[in-house]
Amino acid sequence: MNSSEQDTLGFLPCESSSESNGQSQMAAETTYTAGFTARLAGREQTETSLLQQLEREQLINKIALQVFQSSNLGCILDVTISEIRQFLRADRVMIERCDQDDSVAVVAESVGDEQPALDRKLNGFWSEQRLDMYRQGLSEIVENWDSLSSQSEAVWREGLRAKSRLATPIMRDGELWGVLAVHQCKSPRYWQPHEIELLQRLTTQLAIAIHHSELHLEIQHLNDHLESEVEARTMQLQQAYEFENTLKRITDRVRDSLDVDLILQATIRELALVMKVRGCNASLYDLEQRTSTTCYEYTSFLSTYQGKVAKFSAAQSIYDQLLKGECFQFCSLIPNPERGDVVMLACPILDEQAVIGDLWVIHDEDHAFSDQDIRLVKQVANQCSIAIRQARLYAEAQAEVRALERLNQLKDDFLSTVSHELRTPLSNIKMAIHMLRTTSNLERQQRYLHILEAECSRETELINDLLDLQRLENDSYRVSPEPIVLEEWLPGILSPFLSRAQSRQQHLQVDLPANLPAVMSDRKSLERILAELLNNACKYTSPDGSIAIQVQHTANAEPQAFNLNLADPSVKQVDVTTFVISNEADIPATEVPRMFEKFYRIPKSDPWQQGGTGLGLALIKKLVEMLQGSIEAKSSDGWTILTVHLPRLKEAEHGSTD
Template sequence: MESQANEALLQEIAQRQHLIAELGQQTERERLMSAISLRISASLNLEEILNITVTEVRQFLNCDRVLVYQVEPKTEITTVVAESTQPSYTSLLDIKIATPLFGERLGEYSRGNIRVLNDIEQQKSATVINQFLQQVQVKASLTVPLLYGGKFWGLLAIHQCSGPRQWQKLEIDLLKQLATQLSIAIQQSELYQQVVELNTNLENQVKERTKELQQSLDYEAILKRISDDVRDSLDENHILQVAVWELAVALNVDGCDSALYNISEATATISYEYTTSLPTCQGKVIKMTDFQDGYNQLLQGQYFQFCQLVPGWKGKVAMLACPIFDDRGALGDLWLFKQRDKAFSDLEIRLLQQVANQCAIAMRQARLYQASQVQVQELEKLNNLKDDFLSTVSHELRTPLSNMKMAIQMLGISLNRSQELFAEIRKPPNEQNKVARYYQILQNECERELNLIDDLLDLQQMYAGIQPLLLTSINLQTWLSEIAEPFSQRLKNQQQQLTIEVAETVPNLIGDSASLERVFTELLDNACKYTPPGEKIVVKAVNCQEVMQISVLNFGVEIANSERQKVFERFYRIPNSDPWKRGGTGLGLALVKQILSRIGGTIVVAHSDHNQTCFMVEVPLTPVL
């Protein structure tokens, strides 16, 4: 009985010891799982996670080798990516295992099945994978697949190389749990790497886009600088020189040139070039037929680029050609050269096209300007010939007309002695005899021709600017009265009233008295000529800041809006507007406008009430020299 009791006690003690051992192992396993999980979760670096796992597992299970295989999905080539092994055994890290070795088991592993080998030598089937394991000193192995999201990633394997090993359920369960944790960690790490790679790609794209935007802004600045420079120039040579220099320096190319086309001769002459190392071609005349395909494209407004060997230089040269083209055709071209096989970028092509467009506009303007300058020179020549002709004719006509005037005066004196001509002239026109009427016609027409010649000469001198200005201080109240005095008898005969209105506060005017007297004498003469009997003529002076406004207003007559600008043209006379039939030269107002322009003044037909005409003169208080 006693022996049975002792045996039962010993069994109970053994069971308790076994239970305690199992509890210790379970506690250690949980500690290991917790430690490994904590260290894995603290890192997203896959290499670090795998190394932690194999090291901790080998130490905990006291095995000879722990490793992690990664299987490439496309090629199914398996690579040992992490390993912890005893120094006395062969390292398998980084070796690649061909498909046939694992191919026979990949299907099983992909379905989540594990492989337990307690003694490889006792295996009945001599599989290829078993042969491989024996070659690397493996006596027993435990292999668990690494799966996440239905994807087979690789394997976690334990090798016992010192001898066979009976793998315990606790060890198998531990490895399964570790494989699950490791699979999650691998998934997280790969997701993190994808995020990092995505962020890196995005950063690179942002940098590249920023670089492109900055380059685009730089090119816009270059284009603006070139456009401003060529737009301000009317020299075709300067336009091409600026474009070539700015493009070559800004784009850092090895060469740039510009050619002008002669369409009739089918040639292109290189006018300007910039080169750092390429052979010079400035001044070279190229026949378009020697490069027919290229020039056909350029003449149609199309650019092109190509690579070609250049004589005198080793290697190929990339070339970009763009026409200087507008709606009227091709004027020339721009070429870029660089010693590279790389093609020109879209930004470089667009910049060259825009510069070529600006050059086309500027060159067309320059040619129009040159053509207009030629026309201006021709017109100046014609104008000088006209002025010389008028001056010569006027002088040639004045001498005989002066003689005629003197002869008419002598004839009048002779007729007065014999027939009392002057008394006859003072009679009303319908009571005068024929001699008196014919004499008056002869005298008036002679005077009219002399006035015409005087006006022509004065106008010619005004245009030529040969009459000097003699500045004096003019009291307008006194001065205007003196100008009006010669018209008093004429005003009385025509039953017209003249009023001069000058305020006492109006200052003296500094100006050329003779020129201004000619102006207002002409305006008063016109006022008397076109004002009907019984109407008024008003001359009014007003100080308006830095100018003096002097208006001549006559009542009873109105100039139509359509005629107000024409009256200042030479030889223009308003039809059917002279009630006194006194006639005129048609040069008076043209001469007035030219005189005022010379002294810095202006004249306009101002807006006035119905049936009134107002000529407004403005002259500066301070003379313009």
């Protein structure tokens, strides 16, 4: 057995060599301790290396799991750079991408509490050298940026605010997608190989995450597109169903109602709501005047077009198409001053013979009307046409019915009134005759005879007025125009009324200009007109009241200016003589339009209690119309004014007077 084996087995040495053996033992112990320490340090280093490798693997696995579980690229990037910064104890970790303008944008960033964020933009650009390096898949390792003297690097470093930089490219299908960069900002840092390897492995995981995210986005896009198509088709079917129901309601309304205003207003509203547009309106045409009037409207605009009249000439090209029966949509080049830029769909409303109106649908300028929209508007326009035609036929029928009812009522009223008017004088005559038979007093007999004569005259006057009125209405009353010199003829007509006014303390003023042209008219008719008007003026004027008659002449006048009823409507100019009879008597405004009705008497307006047949003004109106003239009445400021306009007739135009 040798000495080493003895030492190993723990045998003791002999006493003779104790000193030398002690020294040897101490040296052996020292050597053993140093070896043990070295082995222990190596083991600790190995354990540390293995632990760091384990932590790196755990980090990579954690990132890989995050990539597998999530499709949110932004979330993956944020988690990854945050984990890397904590693991490497770096000041900043970020992912950079080059924008289209070559500026470098920060896609994701994680910074320590003491470092400012770069706010998504970097004050600099990737140099061509750096870009080529990234495209080749090479990592950028900068341990001490201060040692680099390049001006471009100084600008780039200033923008990143870093001392050291480790950047690894992220490749996607062989193309550069971006860069994963780690910065040390406080002091330079010497990057270890395992740190570089870790970053390279993590960029692989990020590339996988980017690929998954893009696939997910593509699938999502396809799903969204498919859902959009399904939704669009569903909306089309739903819209078609709503359109069909709307058209059915409109058709039912047209069939069940004859109120065209109610039908069209409800139709316009329903059309606007079902089409979800800003406004809708319907207009009716006056083809003679070449105008379009907006009669029905439903709108969400602040301004309204209802009641507005548009001339065809103001938009000739548009109305030319509508009058041809064409339906079209357009945007005006010039913005509407009230509605701005809008798109409009115009559709004509066609009758069997012509275009009677149009239907407009208005919406925002970015809208386009589909074929389904246009088809619905055409169908609604057709229903509007049916409603208008139906309402017009009904109105015509109702007008005929009302005319017949009115004629029948007029006949009944006329017979009732005539019976009453004829019976009243007869009753007075009968009473006067009875009193004459029963009294012998001469004075009373004279009074009863006077009543008898007055009632006989009244009865005769009433019958004559009725006969004249009948002839005028039947157009069997003939006039014979002849020249009448008013300066010679009118004083004879006025003479009895001057005496009558004087006896009643009334003031009759006559304004008859000298050298008036002769009036070409029927003498008998003109005399009756003036006499009746002056008689009424005296009758309804109180004592001390004033009466005035004024005569005017207008040469070459336009017939429409005087509302003349010329037999020849082609006459453009004619001489007109105007008679204005006015008296101080206030007639209520509601009574003025009824002054020319048969048997109508203004209540409580006869201070002299003269009475009358109630046919005077009705007869005068007919006579004036027979002479192709016009008569009008008005009352204001305590005066009643009747104005008669008579045109110059052709001599013997209607033959002789019957």
